[in-house]
Amino acid sequence: MGNNSNAGSYVPARVPSLAGVTAIAAGSYTAYALKSDGTVWAWGLNAIGQLGDNCTANSDVPVQVTGLRDVTAIAGGQLGAYAVKADGTVWAWGNNENGKLGNGSTIDSYVPVQVTGLSGVTAIAGGGVNGYALKRDGTVWAWGGNGFGQLGNGSTSTDLTDLSSVPVQVRNL
Numbered sequence: 001m002g003n004n005s006n007a008g009s010y011v012p013a014r015v016p017s018l019a020g021v022t023a024i025a026a027g028s029y030t031a032y033a034l035k036s037d038g039t040v041w042a043w044g045l046n047a048i049g050q051l052g053d054n055c056t057a058n059s060d061v062p063v064q065v066t067g068l069r070d071v072t073a074i075a076g077g078q079l080g081a082y083a084v085k086a087d088g089t090v091w092a093w094g095n096n097e098n099g100k101l102g103n104g105s106t107i108d109s110y111v112p113v114q115v116t117g118l119s120g121v122t123a124i125a126g127g128g129v130n131g132y133a134l135k136r137d138g139t140v141w142a143w144g145g146n147g148f149g150q151l152g153n154g155s156t157s158t159d160l161t162d163l164s165s166v167p168v169q170v171r172n173l
Helices: none
Strands: 021-026 030-037 040-044 059-063 071-077 081-086 090-094 110-115 120-127 131-133 140-145 163-169
Touching: 021 040, 030 071, 030 081, 040 081, 071 131, 090 131
Parallel strands: 021 071, 071 120
Antiparallel strands: 021 030, 030 040, 040 059, 071 081, 081 090, 090 110, 120 131, 131 140, 140 163
């Protein structure tokens, strides 16, 4: 809610010190805002770096995500978030279970890290244990868990440890 109070609200409440917002996104217990100047702001739970501010302190007021400029799109995920920069690169931060940060590892990151090998991205989405990107050429790319076929690459594994920590192209789209 962003009002420096532990009490909830049953009516809309203004988020303090946040203006010029062009897009919003929600994650698990964390909210994100993209401002017209290309910066990203976050508030809420931060146990695994979801706020992207290089710490783990929760915040009930918006804090700026570290090191992100020229952002054009944002998406929330489970315990993390994604951003697309004007140059078409994708950045992710927070929990990295199943490789959902897309940087080739499974280590959590308290600041944005670049998703490996993606460029020309125009839209982004986050899932429970996955990230997804739409490229200018119309292809869709996915990374993270694949225990139920979320990567869309033809794998039929039901192994919940099946994952790709780097983007793979979704087939047949």
